[in-house]
Amino acid sequence: MTSRAARQGLPVTGTGCITAVGRNLDENLAGLFAGLRRMGPSARVRSTHEVRYPVFEVDGSVLPEGYAEGPECLRCGGLALVAAREAIQSACLLAADLKRRRVGVCIGTTVGSAMNNETFYRGFRDGKRPDMDAIAGFLQANPSSVVARELELNGPCQTVTNACSSGTVAVGQAAEWIRAGICDIAIAGGADALCRTVYNGFAALQIMDKEPVRPFDARRCGLNLGEGAGLLVLESAASQAARGVPAVGRLVGYGNACDAFHISAPHPDGDGLRTAIETAMQQAGLASSDLAFINAHGTGTPENDRVEGQLYPDLLPDVPFLSTKGYTGHTLGASGGVEAAFSLACLNAGMLPASIGFAEPDPGFPGRPVRTNTPITGAAALSSSLAFGGNNAVIVLAKGERA
Amino acid sequence: MSTRFPIHGVGLVGGFGSGRDALLAAIRQGGAEPSTVEVRRDDRVVEIPAYLADPAPLREYVPRSALRRVDRFSRLAMLGICQALDGVEADRDRLGLIVGTGYGALTTTFKFLDTVIEEGDALASPIMFSNSVHSAALSNASICLGIRGPGLTVSQFELSVHSALLSACQWLAQGVVDAVVCGGVDEYHPVVGYCRDRFFADANQGPVAPLDFARQSAVVGEGAGFLLIGRDDGTKPAYGYLETVQSGWLGAETPAFAADAACIVGADGHSQCGTLYERHVPPQLPVAAYASAYGSFPAAPALDLAIAAIGVGQGSLPVCPGGHRSASVADRGVDLVGRSVSVLKIDRDERYSLARFSP
Numbered sequence: 010m011t012s013r014a015a016r017q018g019l020p021v022t023g024t025g026c027i028t029a030v031g032r033n034l035d036e037n038l039a040g041l042f043a044g045l046r047r048m049g050p051s052a053r054v055r056s057t058h059e060v061r062y063p064v065f066e067v068d069g070s071v072l073p074e075g076y077a078e079g080p081e082c083l084r085c086g087g088l089a090l091v092a093a094r095e096a097i098q099s100a101c102l103l104a105a106d107l108k109r110r111r112v113g114v115c116i117g118t119t120v121g122s123a124m125n126n127e128t129f130y131r132g133f134r135d136g137k138r139p140d141m142d143a144i145a146g147f148l149q150a151n152p153s154s155v156v157a158r159e160l161e162l163n164g165p166c167q168t169v170t171n172a173c174s175s176g177t178v179a180v181g182q183a184a185e186w187i188r189a190g191i192c193d194i195a196i197a198g199g200a201d202a203l204c205r206t207v208y209n210g211f212a213a214l215q216i217m218d219k220e221p222v223r224p225f226d227a228r229r230c231g232l233n234l235g236e237g238a239g240l241l242v243l244e245s246a247a248s249q250a251a252r253g254v255p256a257v258g259r260l261v262g263y264g265n266a267c268d269a270f271h272i273s274a275p276h277p278d279g280d281g282l283r284t285a286i287e288t289a290m291q292q293a294g295l296a297s298s299d300l301a302f303i304n305a306h307g308t309g310t311p312e313n314d315r316v317e318g319q320l321y322p323d324l325l326p327d328v329p330f331l332s333t334k335g336y337t338g339h340t341l342g343a344s345g346g347v348e349a350a351f352s353l354a355c356l357n358a359g360m361l362p363a364s365i366g367f368a369e370p371d372p373g374f375p376g377r378p379v380r381t382n383t384p385i386t387g388a389a390a391l392s393s394s395l396a397f398g399g400n401n402a403v404i405v406l407a408k409g410e411r412a
Numbered sequence: 413m414s415t416r417f418p419i420h421g422v423g424l425v426g427g428f429g430s431g432r433d434a435l436l437a438a439i440r441q442g443g444a445e446p447s448t449v450e451v452r453r454d455d456r457v458v459e460i461p462a463y464l465a466d467p468a469p470l471r472e473y474v475p476r477s478a479l480r481r482v483d484r485f486s487r488l489a490m491l492g493i494c495q496a497l498d499g500v501e502a503d504r505d506r507l508g509l510i511v512g513t514g515y516g517a518l519t520t521t522f523k524f525l526d527t528v529i530e531e532g533d534a535l536a537s538p539i540m541f542s543n544s545v546h547s548a549a550l551s552n553a554s555i556c557l558g559i560r561g562p563g564l565t566v567s568q569f570e571l572s573v574h575s576a577l578l579s580a581c582q583w584l585a586q587g588v589v590d591a592v593v594c595g596g597v598d599e600y601h602p603v604v605g606y607c608r609d610r611f612f613a614d615a616n617q618g619p620v621a622p623l624d625f626a627r628q629s630a631v632v633g634e635g636a637g638f639l640l641i642g643r644d645d646g647t648k649p650a651y652g653y654l655e656t657v658q659s660g661w662l663g664a665e666t667p668a669f670a671a672d673a674a675c676i677v678g679a680d681g682h683s684q685c686g687t688l689y690e691r692h693v694p695p696q697l698p699v700a701a702y703a704s705a706y707g708s709f710p711a712a713p714a715l716d717l718a719i720a721a722i723g724v725g726q727g728s729l730p731v732c733p734g735g736h737r738s739a740s741v742a743d744r745g746v747d748l749v750g751r752s753v754s755v756l757k758i759d760r761d762e763r764y765s766l767a768r769f770s771p
């Protein structure tokens with residue numbers, strides 16, 4: 010990696026992550042390298058579909074009091090809070106540090122800001138007087154607001170709702186805040202919870218697999234839903250130096266581009282994704298040979314994986330890639346944050362987990378994800394997210410001093 | 413942010429009609445005339461006022477065939493976006509789009525739930541689902557208008573649009589784009605009417621008196637507002653400049669107003685937030701609020717921002733209808749020669765954003 014990229018990169022001083030794999034990043038990483046897939050029919054989301062699609066659900070007992078029950082949007086805030094507290098601890102930030110500095114929050118989500126409470130709406134439709142708790146919950150649930158409120162943070166607060174690219178976009182936007190001097194520190198990433206509305210929606214689109222998800226495999230036929238949160242602590246170089254805390258990694262590039270093509274399908278040639286990658290790599294000042302790996306969006310849907318499996322060998326030849334959604338399910342707005350945390354952890358571990366679920370190559374595209382746990386030597390990684398409506402977001406992360 | 417950004421276009425739709433002239437005309441007349449919506453209260457149906465918007469003028473910009481599957485939420489946003497872009501050349505590969513929304517695509521969200529409830533889980537509508545996400549307006553606008561630059565949808569309830577504006581400034585300052593269309597949209601749905609009525613009942617009847625801060629007088633509304641913001645190339649823009657966007661928490665700091673500023677506050681007739689404006693806006697500043705032209709909805713600050721841009725563009729801030737604050741601009745407009753305009757929004761968590769515009 011060029012020294013210019015390392016110098017200009019924004020320090021990441023902490024990471025936090027909760028998924029079905031584990032309650033924190035260490036548990037997640039251990040689960041990834043052990044090939045752990047903890048999924049099955051949902052304990053919370055009930056549906057009358059003939060098929061009970063498997064989901065990757067978080068054990069709700071780890072959620073803070075007041076966030077485990079009630080509307081799904083509140084659960085989303087609870088997941089964000091768990092990851093935020095881990096990220097802050099990992100960054101060695103004390104309450105006094107948070108008060109002394111200007112700290113922003115930027116979190117991507119889908120469910121966390123959706124006014125779609127079905128129980129409430131059924132009551133409304135039936136002419137009853139549905140209880141207003143669901144609405145009061147919605148008004149309190151915005152995940153960025155939850156984190157800012159609970160931790161009494163004083164900087165900017167933004168919830169990104171770009172659908173499935175939200176978490177990656179949130180990391181990129183927060184980095185821009187710090188570069189512009191708007192805040193010293195930002196807690197950024199994604200958080201999302203399983204929800205009946207989303208479950209029914211993806212089932213209606215016929216892009217959920219009744220088997221464990223198989224990203225990039227020839228037999229893939231859809232995604233498995235998941236939930237969780239992944240957050241990074243981004244910090245200005247001045248703040249990091251003043252605190253004397255080594256960086257877990259650095260954010261060196263961010264790109265965001267729209268396909269302008271279709272409401273629910275990616276551009277078949279990956280036009281927007283290509284632009285986002287080129288923008289992020291240019292900002293990073295890196296060549297593809299500098300990349301240790303790509304953490305692909307890799308949902309397991311036929312269209313998404315075909316676009317990525319075609320584009321990466323063309324644009325970033327010989328760079329190993331994987332999808333971690335075989336371990337976590339598709340955590341939607343959280344996925345970009347979760348995968349950013351995974352990418353840094355893998356860079357620092359010098360090892361990639363197997364792209365679980367992949368067995369049979371698809372003859373329709375040349376890309377093949379890693380099949381086994383694979384040692385890596387490079388110092389930078391690219392993480393990509395694609396979303397409904399054709400939004401594409403990419404971040405490039407580099408190894409830090411705290412490997 | 414301290415670099416100034418020229419504003420080249422404004423687009424707006426709401427209870428006042430569509431476009432700049434309609435909004436100014438409504439303000440001159442003391443506010444727009446709200447229509448009414450029915451709300452079920454206990455065992456009876458009551459009518460409450462509501463400022464409803466009509467996206468029909470979008471047909472002047474986009475062929476009907478392209479709008480076949482585009483819902484009302486996206487149409488309202490697209491009308492504002494098209495007006496903001498009207499007559500301005502913009503490279504669509506270097507054009508960013510940022511949409512703030514508090515509620516998202518409510519009607520489509522509830523239509524999707526209707527299919528679940530009426531037809532069963534297995535027959536839920538895939539098209540409704542795809543269009544129910546908050547980013548649907550961004551996606552539809554990007555697809556219909558060929559906007560291929562970066563895209564962002566922000567949902568920070570009342571601060572969604574101000575938060576969007578902060579990101580627009582960053583994209584421009586860092587040269588990520590040549591221009592950004594930035595604003596917000598929210599639509600009315602009967603569920604919103606019901607919620608308002610449950611929370612506020614008879615206090616939700618208007619007329620809106622936004623500067624009578626302690627009185628609950630909010631009237632529900634809907635609409636969209638967008639600004640086309642560029643990078644400063646020395647050419648005088650039609651709508652002045654966006655100078656700064658400052659945001660934070662009132663628990664830790666006080667907004668920094670310019671000494672020369674006239675202030676548009678986001679007071680919309682909700683007393684809970686209204687009193688915060690009274691507390692945090694310096695008493696010597698002239699203050700205006702325009703909610704009586706479009707009502708109360710999370711993305712309404714987009715219209716305040718548009719009025720600020722129009723005001724600095726034409727050199728005066730319009731007369732503020734229904735004012736009660738002594739230093740307000742209730743009875744006369746404010747001459748903006750030598751003045752800037754600050755637009756303040758405060759949310760229920762006492763988080764704030766202050767955007768400053770200059771001629």
